[in-house]
Amino acid sequence: MGAILVRRLAGAVPILLIVSLITFGMIHLIPGDPAVAIAGMSATAEQVANIRRDLGLDQPLLSQLFDWYANLLRGDLGRSLLLGQPVVQATMLRLPVTLALSAYALVLTLLIGLVSGVIAALRQNTWIDQVAMVLAMLGISLPSFYIGLLMIILFAVDLRWLPTGGYVAFTADPIGWLATSTMPAVSLALLLAGLLARITRSTMLEVLRQDYIRTARAKGLPNRTVVVKHALANALIPIVTVVGIIVSLLISGSVVVETLFSIPGIGQLLTQAVLNRDYPMVQGGLLITTALLVLVNIGVDVCYAMLDPRVRYDRT
Amino acid sequence: MTERKRASPFRTAMRRLLHHRLFILGCVLFGIVLFVAIAAPLIARVDPNKLAMRAKFRPPGADFIFGTDNFGRSLWSRVVWGARLSVLIGGAVVAINAVLGTAIGAAAGYFRHLDNGLMRINDALMAFPAVLLAIAVTAVLGPSVNDVIIALAIVYTPRTARIVRSSVIVLREMEYVQAARAAGAGHWRILRHHILPNAMAPLIVQLSFLFAYAVLTEATLSFLGVGAVPPTPTWGNIMAEGRQYMTDAPWIITIPGAALMITVLGLNLLGDGLRDVLDPRLRIQQ
Numbered sequence: 001m002g003a004i005l006v007r008r009l010a011g012a013v014p015i016l017l018i019v020s021l022i023t024f025g026m027i028h029l030i031p032g033d034p035a036v037a038i039a040g041m042s043a044t045a046e047q048v049a050n051i052r053r054d055l056g057l058d059q060p061l062l063s064q065l066f067d068w069y070a071n072l073l074r075g076d077l078g079r080s081l082l083l084g085q086p087v088v089q090a091t092m093l094r095l096p097v098t099l100a101l102s103a104y105a106l107v108l109t110l111l112i113g114l115v116s117g118v119i120a121a122l123r124q125n126t127w128i129d130q131v132a133m134v135l136a137m138l139g140i141s142l143p144s145f146y147i148g149l150l151m152i153i154l155f156a157v158d159l160r161w162l163p164t165g166g167y168v169a170f171t172a173d174p175i176g177w178l179a180t181s182t183m184p185a186v187s188l189a190l191l192l193a194g195l196l197a198r199i200t201r202s203t204m205l206e207v208l209r210q211d212y213i214r215t216a217r218a219k220g221l222p223n224r225t226v227v228v229k230h231a232l233a234n235a236l237i238p239i240v241t242v243v244g245i246i247v248s249l250l251i252s253g254s255v256v257v258e259t260l261f262s263i264p265g266i267g268q269l270l271t272q273a274v275l276n277r278d279y280p281m282v283q284g285g286l287l288i289t290t291a292l293l294v295l296v297n298i299g300v301d302v303c304y305a306m307l308d309p310r311v312r313y314d315r316t
Numbered sequence: 317m318t319e320r321k322r323a324s325p326f327r328t329a330m331r332r333l334l335h336h337r338l339f340i341l342g343c344v345l346f347g348i349v350l351f352v353a354i355a356a357p358l359i360a361r362v363d364p365n366k367l368a369m370r371a372k373f374r375p376p377g378a379d380f381i382f383g384t385d386n387f388g389r390s391l392w393s394r395v396v397w398g399a400r401l402s403v404l405i406g407g408a409v410v411a412i413n414a415v416l417g418t419a420i421g422a423a424a425g426y427f428r429h430l431d432n433g434l435m436r437i438n439d440a441l442m443a444f445p446a447v448l449l450a451i452a453v454t455a456v457l458g459p460s461v462n463d464v465i466i467a468l469a470i471v472y473t474p475r476t477a478r479i480v481r482s483s484v485i486v487l488r489e490m491e492y493v494q495a496a497r498a499a500g501a502g503h504w505r506i507l508r509h510h511i512l513p514n515a516m517a518p519l520i521v522q523l524s525f526l527f528a529y530a531v532l533t534e535a536t537l538s539f540l541g542v543g544a545v546p547p548t549p550t551w552g553n554i555m556a557e558g559r560q561y562m563t564d565a566p567w568i569i570t571i572p573g574a575a576l577m578i579t580v581l582g583l584n585l586l587g588d589g590l591r592d593v594l595d596p597r598l599r600i601q602q
Contacts, residue, residue, distance in 0.1 A: 014436050014440075015440050015443055016440075018437055018440035019444070023452075026456050029456050029457075031457070137588075138577075138581065141528075141577055141580040141581035141584050143535055143536060143577075143580075145539050146555070146573040146577065149555065149559065150569075150570070150573070152562065153562055153566055248445050248446075252445040253447070255445075255448060255540070256447070256539060256540055259540055260559075270448060270452075271541075273455075274451050274454070274542050275542065277455070279455070282452050283452075285448075286449070286452050289448060290443050290445070290448075293445060
């Protein structure tokens with residue numbers, strides 16, 4: 001297991017290097033003078049010069065690149081122009097909010113997606129299967145911000161069951177957190193649950209056709225044991241690999257959902273940074289989020305290897 | 317001895333597609349959107365940005381079929397012209413992906429010495445969360461329809477390249493390709509005549525889903541305010557503006573949202589059908 005972890009970590013190094021190079025290069029791809037673009041059209045020459053000096057844009061490109069990596073190794077991604085605080089600190093303050101929301105949405109995704117996918121497979125070609133798959137297709141076709149808006153109209157404006165937006169930390173008030181996070185989490189989860197339900201159904205059908213399932217049934221095992229212990233346990237293995245993709249989609253989705261529901265997470269932070277031309281924040285936030293996702297994917301790969309012996313034995 | 321004439325693969329695929337009910341439904345839904353997009357100058361003659369403050373917040377009815385927004389602009393005109401922009405952006409992203417994704421994927425899959433370098437850059441671009449990368453690229457390039465197209469092309473081309481590369485790697489080792497090589501065919505000829513035509517099926521399937529992703533992501537960027545600048549009538553912009561008035565005028569949100577859903581649903585059904593017929597290995601079992 002350790003060997004797999006080391007190999008995957010080593011494989012991630014060149015990817016992270018290129019990711020950091022792309023994020024470094026972003027500021028230099030701004031058409032015209034980046035310092036003018038950041039300062040805005042109404043800025044004085046002095047303000048532009050200050051920004052150029054503060055961001056090191058007056059240095060040669062190679063020197064800037066060297067400084068970027070030297071600072072990166074020290075965990076320094078610069079200061080946010082908008083917030084005036086270090087980018088790493090600003091990101092880390094918002095990270096728990098996005099992680100808590102993503103975790104809630106992930107639980108909902110797994111619950112809805114796995115259950116409906118398994119039921120659809122077990123009831124293949126019945127009305128239950130068809131309804132589940134139509135709902136799954138609708139789920140993957142509805143943008144999360146549209147679901148969010150519809151829920152706000154129904155549950156917050158008309159029925160007044162939930163607040164229209166805002167955020168309460170789980171540690172401060174768990175009930176308040178649930179109230180403020182439920183609509184955002186559901187709007188994130190519906191799309192992904194649709195995706196997961198389709199994959200789960202397909203994988204379950206594949207597994208249910210295997211000889212060992214026929215053998216288990218022939219032995220006279222009860223249906224529940226065959227489904228849960230033999231079919232589902234094996235169907236879950238390939239589904240684990242999808243979790244990495246789901247987490248990436250959750251982070252992407254959280255950008256719009258956090259903005260819609262005024263949740264102070266990384267998504268909202270980055271959107272504000274883009275709207276206010278806070279490029280150090282955009283670069284840093286993007287780099288940290290991507291690095292986290294790479295780590296999540298490594299974790300998923302290691303879990304996959306733990307669950308599926310074929311992956312472990314295939315390491316040569 | 318008479319030999320039975322074999323139907324061409326194209327005809328077989330077409331016959332199977334025409335019997336695929338969900339594919340037909342997808343074609344109908346997307347066909348409606350495509351028709352509306354093409355016929356926009358004829359069916360929505362009112363300028364989508366024409367202000368009429370006296371007619372603001374009119375609900376859908378006889379005078380204004382989709383109602384009006386906070387500036388009295390005809391929502392019918394804005395949604396119809398929004399369809400045109402969505403189809404234009406989705407189509408442009410698909411076209412760029414088809415060319416660039418195929419070129420990069422084919423180069424990486426066919427020329428082994430290019431594979432490692434190209435795929436590491438590809439993997440790095442795919443490691444970014446799609447929407448975040450698109451937002452960052454529009455932050456760099458600027459908020460316009462053209463820049464959104466470039467941003468979405470940068471986000472989605474690596475995904476297409478990976479799919480083409482997978483097909484090319486398998487096809488490169490096929491006996492008929494080796495025979496062509498032994499017969500003296502050059503790389504370009506082998507790629508063009510022997511490999512790429514056989515790598516088309518998964519590419520077509522990918523491009524149909526990509527159209528849906530591009531339309532969705534564009535709407536998301538506009539909704540966040542980092543896409544095409546208002547008052548450009550993109551569906552995301554219309555919904556973002558309607559957000560403030562959702563209690564009194566919910567149609568400003570629900571109608572463009574429904575149009576967006578119909579487009580994406582149509583494209584997803586179309587993609588599912590194409591996948592079932594052209595790339596059965598990936599079929600969601602019927």
